[in-house]
Amino acid sequence: MSESTADADDLRRRVHEFLDTHDPGSTEPLEFLRARFDAGFAWVHFPSGLGGLDAPRALQSVVDDAFTAVGAPRNQAERNVIGLGMAAPTILRFGTDEQKSRLLRPLWTGEDIWCQLFSEPGAGSDLAALGTRAVRDGDHWIVTGQKVWTSIAHEARWAILVARTDPGVPKHRGMTYFVCDMTAPGVEVRPLRQITGEAEFNEVFLTDVRIPDTDRLGDVGQGWAVAQTTLMNERVAIGGGAAPRESGMIGMVTALWREHPELRTAGLHDTLLRLWVETEAARLTGMRLRQQLAAGQPGPEGSAVKLAYARLNQEASGLELELLGEDGLRYDDWTMRRPTGVDFTRRSPGYRYLRAKGNSIEGGTSEILRNIVAERVLGLPGEIRVDKDVAWKDLPK
Missing domain, CATH: 1.20.140.10 (Butyryl-CoA Dehydrogenase, subunit A, domain 3)
Structure with a gap:
């Protein structure tokens, strides 16, 4: 028996043992999902204690198939694509132990929906040109600016946010990455109606929004890398x-x-x-x-x-x-x-x-x-970038 087969069989056994004590038919769905996360069956490749088992990512389908087969409650992943597909891996890589412990579980269970505050009216394709400012104020940052094309902002509890913290350096080096509470004072969400007639996108206005430094991901100025x-x-x-x-x-x-x-x-x-x-x-x-x-x-x-x-x-x-x-x-x-x-x-x-x-x-x-x-x-030559070494504040606006 190959190692991968043995690992898959062991995972199935562990899932069945979990189901013996957590009946999906009688356990309240949110309670079941929280227990599944705590048992390491959320993202098997994540560390133990953070929804995972330190197992190969390829074995996730083994776990998912086993839960699907018994009709276990789902976390409705389609409602939280940004949280599950983008925020979670970023938090795992750059978050502190406290941030991982606080944010990942309710993200995976679907208790917290996430959105992405990146694009701006003047910084879409060129994200590094963004102008939303974050100014340090003791243990907090004061954030002011406008974001656009924000999917599901009207449903979101949290957002991943990139803001400019140092306008005196070239644009790629003066940004910092934050987690933003969408219920905080100063956050305003307005719908953007699309060609379909719907408004799944939004524009988000940030007016003197206070973000604690404990909600910063990565170092100050490391926002582009994050x-x-x-x-x-x-x-x-x-x-x-x-x-x-x-x-x-x-x-x-x-x-x-x-x-x-x-x-x-x-x-x-x-x-x-x-x-x-x-x-x-x-x-x-x-x-x-x-x-x-x-x-x-x-x-x-x-x-x-x-x-x-x-x-x-x-x-x-x-x-x-x-x-x-x-x-x-x-x-x-x-x-x-x-x-x-x-x-x-x-x-x-x-x-x-x-x-x-x-x-x-x-x-x-x-x-x-x-x-x-x-x-x-492909390794082809890059486009000529005349603004590469110019401070953001000196760029034409």
């Missing part, structure tokens, strides 16, 4: 999730093709076949990326996966409308809503087409991701 961990995990969370063959957008298009032969033409067949092959290649690449993740931190390869995900989603949703003809142009879902997540599968083709336009913007624009792939994966 943010890179978040961003690399973000791209994997958006485009690198596990998915079976013909799932997602391509699955809906192929189902439409099979069920309605009257829609088929030779040209559309060629387009569908190309998209199917490219989607399958992207899916297999995502599987390989997750195998690399099992051995350490995500790298720039996640940018390539997210880049492919965005393009393929947009092309497949466009093909779906083309197959439907004039029926695909109908869109009657203009009701202003505040969703807690994105669900392509239960919505209309028109919604899928419109919402997919955001895939090439959120989580890093496709233009910026191409630069990352070119420079950090």
Whole structure:
């Protein structure tokens, strides 16, 4: 028996022992989730005492499958993608022992929803140009500025925040990373209505928000390095999730093709076949990326996966409308809503087409991701950056 098989069998045994004393049918869901975290079955690759067992990341599916098989309560991960996929790995890497102990458990159980306060009206693709200020005031920081495109801010209890703490140094070196209480005085969330009619995004105004220094992640001035961990995990969370063959957008298009032969033409067949092959290649690449993740931190390869995900989603949703003809142009879902997540599968083709336009913007624009792939994966020369050694305060605003 191989070591990996033995480890998997041991994990299954431990899960069954846990279930013997925590009946998922009679235990209150939140109590069950807290107990699961404390037993190390949240993230098996995290340290013991922080939701993990110091086990290989690849064994997480063994644990998840065992809990799913008995109908155990879920932590509704789709509601907390930013917390689980971005904040948690950043806290684990840069947080203090106190921060990890205080923040990770309610994050995983879903008690605390998280959002991301990074982009600004003048600092989207160029995050390092951000202007939100954080000024030290004893044991606190006073934060003032505006953030934008903040998903789920209207539901969030906490936010990961990057702010400028030293305007006198070049832009990449003068930032610091914080955890921000979204219920603190001075935090205002306003909805941003999208082309779909919904408002899952927000703009967030920060006016003299007091953040204790104990809610700082990493050293003062280390914000860019900490943010890179978040961003690399973000791209994997958006485009690198596990998915079976013909799932997602391509699955809906192929189902439409099979069920309605009257829609088929030779040209559309060629387009569908190309998209199917490219989607399958992207899916297999995502599987390989997750195998690399099992051995350490995500790298720039996640940018390539997210880049492919965005393009393929947009092309497949466009093909779906083309197959439907004039029926695909109908869109009657203009009701202003505040969703807690994105669900392509239960919505209309028109919604899928419109919402997919955001895939090439959120989580890093496709233009910026191409630069990352070119420079950090392919080793091509970087773009000329004339502001590299100029203090932020001296840059044109």
